Amino acid sequence: MKTKFVLFFSLIIITTAILYSCKKENLEEGMTASETPLTPYTISSPNYMPQLHIPADNPLTVEGIELGRKLYYDTILSNSGISCSSCHFQSYAFSNPTVNSLPHMNLAWNNKFLWIGSEEGVLENAMIFEVEDFFQTDISKLNNHNSYPGLFKRVFQTTNITAHHVAYALAQFVRTQVSINSKFDQYLRYETMLTPSEMNGFVIYNSERGDCFHCHTLGLFNDNNFHNIGIDSIFAGQNKGRYNITLDSTDLGKFKTPSLRNVELTAPYMHDGRFSTLEQVVEHYNSQVKITPSLDPILTKPNHQFGLQLNNQEKADLVAFLKTLTDTSFITNQALSNP
């Protein structure tokens, strides 16, 4: 009996010692015992948006998003005094009217980035490009900063900040730049009505009459794909588009479909900003499509016609509908502004 008793207690002591040593090891690798766990953050979206996939190695946390937000607005990222926010203004849906930057909006659902898909995959890939290639961030400035080392340690449990950590924090913040509360979203939620002109524009948009929906798919209002929409008949320089990545002649003049959410705020339009108004854009599709071998087949209308043949009222209605995609709560959201 005594032997059994001794054996039993020996086992408990050994088990406790093993568990304690495991715990100690984890704490040494990660946070200290006094720190509280990171706060998980979830993005909820309506059923007309695609399923959201967040990389397992970069889960959203309140602390990670805040760190990304701080970096987004901080010129420490560059060596020339600029930050992400220098080219992506919240009041323009995180685009820029002068340098024609693509808006930072709903990128969480994108898997191809920049006008010609220079980066593909998840946001982390795009952000690594921004940190290492675009900004060429001097990481030592972050490691020697008075507040960043503590913030990175808290979020990523690291005492050595790398470009990888910076990109992951930025990706977390950019993932929260979500615009899903436009007048059209409210209409879909039965919270408001569209005017007769807006409704007529929606019917044109979402039928073969205007045929916008094939590429600017409802919900995301893009299709994560590349198309030649007939704005050029001769391709040179940047106008070669996706060809500059693939060197495939069938990709000449193809560019990523931009989202039409907040399109009222993201002028000028097209990859080179050649159109300054939505009316000009609609007129392009209506009567100015240029025929080339790589022109998207969808641009050839029934009876082999090119151009939508919309009348003036229909064109005005289409523009009226596009303006229902403006999300004022997105451009005034304090959680996305300069901290």
Next chain:
Amino acid sequence: MRLLFYAFLVALVITLLGACNKNDNFFPEKIKLTVKLNHVIDGNPLVFDTLVFFNEAGNNYEITRLEYYISNIKLHSDFLGDYESNDIIYVDAANPESCSFTLNNVPSGKYNSISYTIGIDSIRNVSYYLPNTNENIGMAWPDGMGGGYHFLKLEGHYLYNTVSTGFAIHLGSNPFQVNGSFNQEFMLGYNPYQIKMEMNVNEWFKNPITYNLQTDGNYTMGSALLMNKIRVNGHDVFTLKNN
């Protein structure tokens, strides 16, 4: 005497159990079947963006996009009965990963035919029935035109009066589902369990209706007449091929 009775009882139970085990062997093994989808044009591999193909009407064409849903796959066996899958499978012919799927718990043995639907049955062809993904987000069919999903997107260019001109053969909305089948015996008896179904794209343009992109139309969406021509041609686009 009693001992003898119990011994007899035990022997009987063992015998019955043994018989049961033998009967179990009568039931066919349930297997995981891999279905591979291949896409050709009259026996030639489908190469995208290459203006080298001709259809029955003589249209010189190329394909830039081939996407569709295949569902209600049914394997029919005179011996085993029918196996039916409820899965709805999205296929992008340009993406090899989407051109293969598995059917679970398929009884192994000899089969006589396969039937399938290109598209989604009317019960399930309603907007947002399927979870949206980045891959199939472009397959939604506008609510104003009936809602649900595109069943087929076959797009490309063809020579129209010597000019490369686009065509978009789209099917969607009830009742333009394509119900196809083929009678070919095949045996699911050896591992790896796999069959290959091959779509001949040119079958969309013939049998029973010779579809001419130039005279019938280059854009089917919104035209019940044109979609129906394509629908009836689709009944035999697939055949079974040797792996």
